[in-house]
Amino acid sequence: MVPISTLHYLIVAAALFVLGVVGVLTRRNLVVILMSIELILNAVNLNLVAFSRMWGNLHGQVFSIFITADAAAEAAAGLGILIAFFRNKETVNVDEIDLLKW
Amino acid sequence: MLFLNHVYLLPIVPAVGAAVMFFFGRRLRKIAIDTVCIGVIVVAFLFACVTVAEYSSFAHGTGQAFEKIVYTWLGSGDAQLASAMNGGAHQTFNADAGFLLDPLSCVWLLFVTGVGLLIHIYSTGYMAHEGGYYRFFGYMNLFMFFMLTLILANNYMMMFVGWEGVGLSSYLLIGFYFHRHSASSAANKAFIVNRIGDVGFVLGALTLFYYLGSFRFTDINALARSGRFSIGDPVLSAAALLLFVGACGKSAQLPLYVWLPDAMEGPTPVSALIHAATMVTAGVYMVARSNAIFVLAPGAMKTVAIVGALTAIFAASMALVQNDIKRVLAYSTISQLGYMFLALGVGAFAAGVFHVFTHAFFKALLFLGSGSIIQAMSGEQDMRNMGGLKDKIPTTHWTMFVGTLAIAGIFPFAGFFSKDAILWQTWTSEGGAYRILWFVGYATAMMTAFYMFRLMYLTFYSRVRMSPAIRDKVHGLSKSMTAPLVILALCSLGAGWLSWPQSLGGSARFEHFVEPVFAHEAVVLEHAGKSGQVSAGEKEAQHTDKAEYLLMILSLAAGAAGWGVAHNAYRNAGKDYAEPIAQKLPRLYGLLYNKWFVDETYDYVFTGRRKLGNVTLGALGVGEAASWFDTKIVDSAINDVGWVTRAASTLSAWFDRWIVDGLAVRGIAYLTLPFAYVARLFEWGLVQWYALIMVAGLIGFGVYYVWK
Amino acid sequence: MNSAINATNATMAPVATPYFFYGLATLAIVSAFLVITRRNVVHSALALIVTLLSVAGLYLMLYAPFVAGVQIIVYAGGVMVLFLFVIMLVNIDRSYKEKRFSGLWPIGLAAASALFTLFLFAFIKGRALFPDRMMLLPESSNTQQIAGLLYGDAGKMGQYTFAFEIASLLLLVAILAAVVMTKKRA
Amino acid sequence: MTLSDENAANIVAGTTQDHVSGNDSPKTYLDSNELIINMGPQHPATHGVLRVILKLDGERVLGTECVIGYLHRGVEKIAENRTYAMFNPYVDRMDYVAAVSNGLGYCEAVEKLLNVEAPARAKYIRVILAELNRIASHQLWLGTHALDIGAMTPLFYTFRDREEILKIFEKYCGARLTTHAFRIGGCLYETYAGFEKEVKNFVKFVTPKIDEYEALLTGNRIWMERTKNVGVISGPDCIALGVTGPVLRASGVQWDVRKAQPYAAYSEFEFEIPVGTTGDTYDRYLVRMSEMRQSLRIIEQAVNGLPEGPIMAKVPKVIKPPVGEIYHSIESPKGELGYFIVSDGTTQPYRLRVRPPSFVNLQALDVMVRGLLVADVVAVIGTIDIVLGEVDR
Amino acid sequence: MPDFVTSYLGSTLTPGEAGNQFWALVYVFVIFAGVSLAVMSMNWLERKALAHFQIRLGPMRTGPHGLLQPIADAIKLLLKEDIIPAGADRFVFWVAPLIGLLAAFTVYTVIPFGPSQAVSDMNIGILFMLGVSSLGVLGVVVAGWASNSNYPLIGALRSSAQMVSYEVAMGLAVVSAILMTSLNETGTGTLSMIGIVRAQQEQGVWFIFKFFPLGLIAFIVFAIAMVAETNRAPFDMAEAESELTAGYHTEYSGLRWSLFMLAEYAAMISVSSIAVTLWLGGWMRPFSRLLRGSAWDLIFSLFPAVTFMGLAAVAFVGVVRMPRRSDFKVQKIGLAVFGWLLGFIALMLLIIAIAGRSNGAAIPSTVNQSIGYIYWFLLKVAVFMYLFIWYRATWPRYRFDQLMRVGWKVLLPISLTVLVATAIVGILLS
Secondary structure, three states, X not given: OOOOOXXXXXXXXXXXXXXXXXXXXXXXXXXXXXXXXXXXXXXXXXXXXXXXHHHOOOHHHHHHHHHHHHHHHHHHHHHHHHHHHHHHHOOOEHHHOOXXXX | OHHHHOOOHHHHHHHHHHXXXXXXXXXXXXHHHHHHHHHHHHHHHHHHHHHHHHHHHHHOOOOOOEEEEEEEEEEXXXXXXXXXXXXXXXXXXXXXXXXXXXXXXXXXXXXXXXXXXXXXXXXHHHOOOOOOHHHHHHHXXXXXXXXXXXXXXXXXHHHHHHHHHHHHHHXXXXXXXXXXXXXXXXXXXXXXXXXXXXXXXXXXXXXXXXXXXXXXXXXXXXXXXXXXXXXXXXXXXXXXXXXXHHHHHHHXXXXXXXXXXXXXXXXXXXXXXXXXXXXXXXXXXHHHHOHHHHHXXXXXXXXXXXXXXXXXXXXXXXXXXXXXHHHHHHHHHHHHHHHXXXXXXXXXXXXXXXXXXXXXXXXXXXXHHHHHHHHHOOOOXXXXXXXXXXXXXXXXXXXXXXXXXXXXXXXXXXXXXXXHHHHHHHHHHHHXXXXXXXXXXXXXXXXXXXXXXXXXXXXXXXXXXXXXXXXXXXXXXXXXXXXXXXXXXXXXXXXXXXXXXXXXOOOOHHHHHHHHHHHHHHHHHHHOOOOOOOOHHXXXXXXXXXXXXXXXXXXXXXXXXXXXXXXXXXXXXXXXXXXHHHHHOHHHHHHHHOHHHHHHHHHHHHHOOOOEOOEOOHHHHHHHHHHHHHHHHXXXXXXXXXXXXXXXXXXXXXXXXXXXXXXXXXXXXXXHHHHHHHHHOOOOOOXXXXXXXXXXXXXXXXXXXXXX | OHHHHHOOOHHHOOOOOHHHHHHHHXXXXXXXXXXXXXXXXXXXXXXXXXXXXXXHHHHHHOOOHHHHHHHHHHHHHHHHXXXXXXXXXXXXXXHHHOOOEOOOHHHHHHHHHHHHHHHHHHHHHOHHHOOOOOOOOOOOOHHHHHHHHHHOOOOOOOOOHHHHHHHHHHHHHHHHHHHHXXXXXX | OOOOOHHHHHHHXXXXXXXXXXXXXXXXXXXXXXXXXXXXXXXOOOOOOOEEEEEEEOOEEEEEEEEOOOOOOOHHHHHOOOOHHHHHHHHOOOOOOOHXXXXXXXXXXHHHHHOOOOOHHHHHHHHHHHHHHHHHHHHHHHHHHHHHHOOOHHHHHHHHHHHHHXXXXXXXXXXXXXXXXXXXXXXXXXXXXXXXXXXXXXXXXXXXXXXXXXXXXXXXXXXXXXXXXXXXXXXXXXXXXXXXXXXXXXXXXXXXXXXXXXXXXXXXXXXXXXXXXXXXXXXXXXXXXXXXXHHHHHHHHHHHOOOOOXXXXXXXXXXXXXXXXXXXXXXXXXXXXXXXXXXXXXXXXXXXXXXXXXXXXXXXXXXXXXXXXXXXXHHHHHHHOOOXXXXXX | OOHHHHHHHOOOOOHHHHOOHHHHHHHHHHHHHXXXXXXXXXXXXXXXXXXXXXXXXXXXXXXXXXXXXXXXXXXXXXXXXXXXXXXXXXXXXXXHHHHHHHHHHHHHHHOOOOOOOOOOOOOOHHHHHHHXXXXXHHHHHHXXXXXXOHHHHHHHHHHHHHHHHHHHHHHHHHHHHHHHHOOOOOOOOOOOHHHHHHHXXXXXXXXXXXOOOHHHHHHHHHHHHHHHXXXXXXXXXXXXXXXXXXXXHOOOOHHHHHHHHXXXXXXXXXXXHHXXXXXXXXXXXXXXXXOOOHHHHHHHHOHHHHHHHHHHHHHHHHHHHOOOOHHHHHHHHHHHHHHHHHHHHHHHHHHHHHHHHOOOOHHHHHHHHHHHHHHHHHHHHHHHHHHHHHHHHHOOOOOHHHHHHHHHHHHHHHHHHHHHHHHHHHHHHO
């Protein structure tokens, strides 16, 4: 069997990333879009950790911890916005959120 | 030297109290508020005492200033301004957060914290049942912070911070009962009038910077004393006059005194602390601080002296007939401030400063006493409804009696010494050039004695005139209110002894203490042949002539005379007693009673709130005139032009519709449409579209880097 | 069984065989696919949890146990609970009757496919950059080393101490933002 | 909490009627301002079949409405078709945890109507049994109240000790709960041998047990947090609502029929009326606890001074009170229990009306729970100490 | 005996460390079975103890003194109809109890019953434990949501809010204990569960007594938070039957419901294990510094045997006290057998303890030691289990707002303060 190399992890991360992008681009539900963003961030984290392993130092892991903190903040703020929006418009569908056009 | 080195912490101490009050005060209980607010003032007082002690061992009596510069808080960085003098050197426009300690600021430091502490303690009793208790003490602490900043500042800009700050806290405290219309408009008045003075201050300070290239007192003094400037230098004179305008505003001198009587709308402790003892003397402090400049501007000095003397007698005259107990004291304050400026103006800086010092004690005492009376009378302020309170509130009575004796200049109370020094200096200065001012001052002294004893008699001695309902409610006062009164009374008695004149066998310690600050100016003046204006201590050593004793006796006699007249007139004042002035000189009484119609005149002339016939002057007048000009002249011109335009536009409309719109605009618009569609793709308002664009960008980047 | 015992190569031993990698990767990708396709948001959220846990497993395989722990405790334990809370707050009954995908989905899908193709192309093109063998990190002191980078070691400030503080500030701001935005205005 | 009301259920479910059918965007229940919840009639904490309709804002109670009558048996109407003596057992079925007090009130009312006075010994026996019953009622209240608030154990302790009281009842009159202990004109049964000793033993036995209950609850921080400042009602409010009994006394009003209008032999005993200060749930708890102690005091005095003599006054075989009306009230464990009897001179009452303390006290529920949380409603229902048999009659 | 079995009995490494997958599997199996057994006996114990607190007898009929009651209950629950409410999300409804159960059981992989008696000694052990146990919240939330009913939903929201809130205080308390591990010569601490106990061994003090009273306070904060974390009285908001019938598992019945119960009790045991590991010295026997020497070692090594002997004696007393009636014969015999069983175990333990003392017997010696470790660890956990029951018998229930107030305004500040104070004291003393 082929030994598992960095590239394997990168491909998995790329797949996760693309799936996240698809979610962001196609789903209507804002909650799912936020979840897809989490997917994207996770893909990035996976890359970082894989590179950390590749180079043999821990900076990538530290960065992934920072990104995790970021993702937590993003989730909190994003969901806060979502709830505030839901209170006003009673929808979480992203294509009904187009006020920026006007 | 621990405390001296960290003197910058001194103003911070009350600021901490203020901060605590503003952030948490609402939730604290009274005892906690008391602990915090009184606590910080106690700390500040002890701090001040230790600092002064350390300073005196630092200076060894040489009066060498201690300067501590923490950092530069206001500056132009490296940008430089050319200063006119100072060799045309390029100076950076920098103001430090710096602190200066010399005998002058020591004096202020001690009595501001000391009197402030007593008044804080008094306030715990006085304000005990008022709403916004924490707010009051927060403001008071804030005031202490700014006042200490003002005192300790080492440059004009820093001082200006304190200067504006005390103005702000004064505004807040006058308007403390903000729900009362009179209080809020009084606060506004004080603020606005002060702004006029502040303009003078800022202009003066900037002029000095322009001319001398620094804001620091030490630099400015050094330059002024370097002998490079001739006496009567026009720019320095202008700067001195501008600074004096500032002093006029803050210290309520003619013609900017009008805010001070109205400021009595604030709680009485505020009147005592800010509008009698400390803040209003800031002008005096500033002028004394700038003595080096003033000495080089004899014209400004004369102005100061004359304005001071006029203010003194003018305010005293109004105080003669006022019925509101606090207003009497307010006018008295203005009058006494006039005295101080008189002293400064004639060059007797030390005497003026000494009067500030003694005045702080007895005026605070009198105000607090009046506050106690008002408290005891359940808020009544009109003396016509008082009388016979002597036995009801004995402590207040005898302490106020001491205060009255002090302000009336009866030997050996504090006022006697300071007032006597001023009068004596006035008499002798410039070889007697100012003797006319002496007469003014003397008359003022007599009037002072009269109205103060009038106040005493009407409140304490004469027949009981209050309504029975109030009479039954008259009550004694809490310890926290009487204790400060007693302490202040002792100070009013003893403060004068610090400067027991040499002519009476004393040593004038006080004058010697502050002398170093002014010593150089004495030399300058002497050099200029104006030998009268020397600091008191030195001069007394030189001239101990009989005139001084004569003047002392005369001023004692003035006090006694005022007392006597008041005694006769009000000893038995009943329900409908008669004012002696009203009987003898009814028209003058009317004039005085209406405060010389100054407020009305200001309304006519400056604000325009009152109309002179059909004509409105002042600010409103200007506004109305501008409005008239605008509607009548400008608008009609515009209308006429408009008619012409309309005619022209009819013509142009045709051209517009067919040529411009048809050809140019629509044609171009149709051309734009395809391009606009592309642009629109970027502003669709859909989140996912933006995300798509981001992805497109990502792909672009990727493609670029892969195939680079 | 004997082979299992003999594999006692202490810290150098691989955490698991490549099979584990393929299993976890498949699980992650499949559940990620479920995340974006499920109609019911709660199902999406559950699938996302599975993805996150599988990714945590991948971290463990990469000798990053601390990151894996953080992943579990922050994502699976914290963020996803938040998501579920919000899903319950914003009634999702309606979404059953609605379209799942927005009108843009063909373009989105095309763009994403392009992106994936690009990634793959980049990997193929840059294959030489990635060595087959990976460096071995000491697993047993992983946490201590990360702490050294974050907080500093032996009295020196860590390389990322300042960034760490900023991250904490960011979290604080996010908390405040969330509280302010979700608070009911009376 | 049981959802029986269709509409309320819909509101709770987050959809009102028009939302179910229409395309309108639905409002979630967490978002809406008012939520209506049914508590009862089947609910562990409503002590029977009380139904409380709660109007809530989130978890905060905006208002309540009590629906009663699930246990209505028409007791007052039955009285009009029974002779005076025949009706006596029925009153036991009203407040079935304090049956002795019910009977006592009824018998005394009829005696008053007949102008008969029970003999001294009968009066003493009545006092002893009534006070024992008061302790039993309070013990039951304490156990269930604590259980509502989540403390399971006191229930078993109080039931253990209540058992001793019921044993005495059983020995005395053969019944444990619905005792029918008294008859018009006195008592039917003489005390059994060893009655006095057993009662004395019981007093000795139960005194430390009450301390035991208090040891579990009185100083307990959770208990205090759950009960202090919960369900506060002021004395004037109590009086305006007609609330009596421990609830009234906990609000600081010293009103006890035993002292105010002494009946039976109460004027001969020394005891105090415990009074609270704040009128919250904790005070009501304390008042009831010390009432139990006072009852023990009364029992001790009564047993020690139990006079010899007859136990039955001379009462005609056929009870035909003269035409007239009478109101007589006693202090039952729950409050003032009153009987108003109108006689038309026949053997049956023309009209009989009961003033049930539980029913009147229940009216204070709304005042007490407004602004509290749902969990407090349970505590407050417990603290009012209602028996639905008495509320519904 | 196969070689790999005996070789392992003498090993000082955990199976995970040693890479011994066979023993790891054995451990997993033993732990799973053991925890299930512990939950069952805990169930019996709770019923009995609670009953005796409340002057009742508790189960008495199913088996002698109700010993077979848990088994009967389990059979009943297994056979009960599995009701899934209409409108429920069937898949999620099905998966929710499993999430809770998985979370509750997974944490046992890192619990050190002894220095080598754990499935694996993870580098991030305590982090792993906190993380995985926080996954249990998901099960609760999802169960409440999937039931499509309001009481479960409110109960789920309440209990998950409660668990998430108390996790914060709990985590901070744990961090202060972890901080204490770093107070050695090298200044590096550890997150490994075994490492934490080792640190206590090296520093010669249980962390509960370290920096008195800081360790004690942190321990108390943890002890309170763990009660709330497991939704037990007096924080059993989710199951407040007087308000919410049964909280998030109102709609569950039969096997699924029993899985929730299993998860709850397993979680109780696991958090108690954390507390024991972090503050109470884990597998260390008490007074290991004070009372040392081979004589004391012998005495302490006899404890397990003595305990089982005591239990056997209690069983025999029970046999003797049973009424002499024919219908009690079966029960009598059953209890006697149970007593003999306990006595046999005691005998075995005694033999091992004695054999372990003799020279040259390596395996009995290590086995004896291992038994000592496991015994002390379990004894300490059992104390916590008893405390859980005791709390339930003693205290009323908190109100929800009071509960959240306690969590955020009392425990959180205290644990933060303790954390900071621990750091300061640690720096000052080092």
